[in-house]
Amino acid sequence: MPTKFQRWKERITATDIVMWFIGFALLVFIILGSILTLRAGRYTPVQWFDFVIYGLAQGSIYALVAMGYTLVYGVLRMINFAHSEVFMSGPFTAYYVAAYFYRSSLLESHPVICLIIVFIVSMTISTLIAFLLERIAYRPLRNAPRLIPLITAIGASFTLMYLFRGLYGTGFQAYPVWEIFSGKWALFKGLEIGKIQVFVIFAAALVMVALYLFIQRTRIGKAVRSVSEDKEAASLMGVDIDKTISVTFIIGGAAAGAAGVLYALVFKQVFFMMGFIPGIKAFTAAVLGGIGNIPGAMLGGLLLGLLESIGPALFLDGFNIAAPYQLKDAIAFLVLVLVLIFRPTGLLGERLAVKKA
């Protein structure tokens, strides 16, 4: 009878050891950097608080977009790379509505109504794009080998990007500013909190809770979950697979449309490639949380936002690196690498073996 340790030793390969070595080196680097930064005391508690708030706001946008990746992965076992363009299409189109409100000074007199209309327009466009994307680009390839829809997704991403460039031009468009969101609220002891950050966090939380309840509680939500587990068994229960997949794209699209407006409100500009980087980040967030897992996407998004915002200052500043903030993307992906070394299925992802059983 081999002991537990012996069996464990047999399963370890050279690759594992190299990966662990890299993982531990990165971990030591991160811990050392954090200690050095905190020792130097370069940042005040107020600044740390700001980092956290900014990170949460950014992270909740990632979380909303990540839901789209994870939902689609669930039902189709495919990464929808065109999701970043679904995210771009809504706010880019809604910009023209917002600009009209601004010019006609409706924005000043009825800011809330204008905001709601901008959200509705953006979510409608994103939903429509997501729906058509599945119908035109993915459905005909449902039974094709897995690499083919993946390549199609990349093609669809470029097609949509340049379609919108053709429609709306190449320039950056400045999103009008909602006066209700400018400025900060003073909390206690000098702490301040940006109104827009508060709004973004709450709006995103609202959409996420609504989505989660939809998936968990409704009949259609249950159909989505059953299809993502076993398509054939779901159809044997009377679930229309095609319709359910459409629904999945529709909810993912609506979340991306909402996230797009929030993103545009924070960064105050839109352009045809605005989806690219947030799209990759949100995909990363989905993998970080465990792709296919909905709470995982939320957690991954928030975590990634926080890491990006706190990480550069905390991990790098202690080493006296000149411009740590330029490295925030590197930090985000470094943490992804770490998570994947130690937990290949993501934070909340279940092991594949368990899923198959």
Add this chain to the structure above:
Amino acid sequence: MALLEVKNINVYYGKIHALKDLSLNVDKGEIVTLIGANGAGKSTTLKTLSGILKPRSGSVQLEGDELTRYPAHQIVTRGMIHVPEGRRIFGRLTVQENLEMGAFTVKNEQLNRTNLTKVFDIFPRLKERRKQLGGTLSGGEQQMLAMGRAMMSNPKVLFLDEPSMGLAPVLVDSIFENVRQMHASGMTILLVEQNARIALQVASRGYVLQTGSIALADTAANLQTNEMVRKVYMGEA
């Protein structure tokens, strides 16, 4: 006229002729069994009836309604449900949610409640485990859940594919006791089973399937005494 009438269906996997002019029928209130060796086409038959596979020719009629023209999910609405081989329950849904998925096509809440009571009467274990995830159940419990889930669709005919697969002999007996109870509660069942001995004990009629076509059709009692069946499928010398 029979409740379910299958006439001369031909099914192909690519170039392989899997079912050859297969005909069978099931009357209301019967348990009919389809026995045969591995690869004889038992599961293929059920998959064709439930619409996962499409026959190249032939007809499947439920109360005179031609079903081959419908996709799988619409066949459920018309009253046939398939408990697939290997149970295929939803492991990440709770037992309760699995049962609700069974009732996916049933909009009548009253009927759902009656059916749920029926299911819990036959499978009290499922009631105890209502809130547990399907994936945490034991093999026997998963089989119960798969059968209960199918009952929730309020079917006219229920297809049962290899309920004994992978279960300990003790559990096989209790699962077949459940099959009898389901039958007693008014289910019409088409049972596919490798374990011919036990299948012929619960069924009233049986078909013997050999390489894609019906070799023998008779009452269960006659099949049990048939020399060929005893030799080939019950392992008697």
